[in-house]
Amino acid sequence: MTKRSQQEKWNHIYKNKGLDGDTPSNLPQPCSLLSQYHYxxxxxxxxxxxxxxxxxxxxxxxxxxxxxxxxxxSDVAIEQLNDRNVPGLTANCQDVEKHPILTSTANSTNATPISQGKFDVIVVSCYLHRDLCHAMIEALAPGGLLFYQTFHQQKQSSNGPSNPKFLLKNNELLDLFDALDTLIFHQLSNQGDLSQGNRDLSSLIAQKPN
Ligand SMILES: C[S@@+](CC[C@H](N)C(=O)[O-])C[C@H]1O[C@@H](n2cnc3c(N)ncnc32)[C@H](O)[C@@H]1O
Structure with missing residues (x-):
């Protein structure tokens, strides 16, 4: 899929969601990793x-x-988010695969506003582009925390992508972020009582050494 059709695909999804149907129960929610370990x-x-x-x-x-x-x-998602006027939040439409979070772009005219060592917290949920992982490590401030949660190949439901390119392999988050100190790692598939626990998502919280 080209970048343009990728953007069109997501724009279509978010246009159909819209903001009109907002109720307290369908306001955008954080991923479970972030809400569970907010402390x-x-x-x-x-x-x-x-x-x-x-x-x-x-x-x-x-x-x-x-x-x-x-x-x-998705410019549609970004516009909807900016329309919420959340204090302290700036949203930008950006193809992170085209303009990765790398310091090498920092002095170019196409520079992203994102620079090395800037973030105390980076969160990624339900998205995987392996080439960005090194840049994310670089973009964390010393002591900064990464919250990463996305689908893995042993997932038990049809939720999420089916293309293995977008699915984590066994323990892969640990490998991708082995430069960080692991605080939390979850990866459940078909063990024990399947009615409990999230069986589809791999989750990592890791900290950049000081
Ligand atoms: C499954 S959604 C996850 C959204 C959100 N993180 C969540 O957990 O609800 C995947 C998101 O990745 C975005 N996306 C896909 N390719 C992207 C790219 N190259 N650059 C930036 N965002 C991208 C899509 O527009 C979409 O909003």
Whole structure:
């Protein structure tokens, strides 16, 4: 799929969702990893929600007092998020695969607003582009936290992508972020009582060494 059709695909999804149907129960919510381990977050600092979609993670981070950026390829999602006027939150339409979060772009005219060592918190949920992982490590401030949660290959439901390119392999988050100190890692598939626990998502919270 080309970048343009990728953007069109997500724009179509978000246009159909719209903001009109907002009720307290369908406001964008943070991913379960962030809501479950919210107590690990710093009380101040900077954060970014990468591939934010409707911005549940970003809104949550900004509401906790973090100066938060949100980026997504879908201009429709970004416009909807900006329309919410959440204090402390800035959302930008950006193709993170085209303009990765690398310092090498920092001095170019196409520079992203994202620079090395800037973020105290980086959150990614339900999105995988392996080539970005090194850049995310670089973009974390010393002591900064990464919250990463997305679908893995042993997932038990039909939720999420089917293309293995977008699915994590066994323990892959640990490998991708082995430069960070692991605080939390979850990866359940078909063990034990399948009526309990999230069987589809791999989750990692890791910290950049000081
Ligand atoms: C499954 S949604 C997840 C959205 C949000 N993180 C969440 O958990 O609800 C995947 C998101 O990735 C975004 N996306 C896909 N490719 C992207 C790219 N190259 N750059 C930035 N965002 C991208 C899509 O627009 C979409 O909002």
């Amino acid at each position: 690990l977050l710093p009380t101040h600092g900077s954060a970014i929600d990468i591939a934010c979609g409707t911005g549940g993670n970003a809104i949550f981070l900004a509401n906790r007092g973090l100066s938060t950026q949100a980026i997504d390829i």
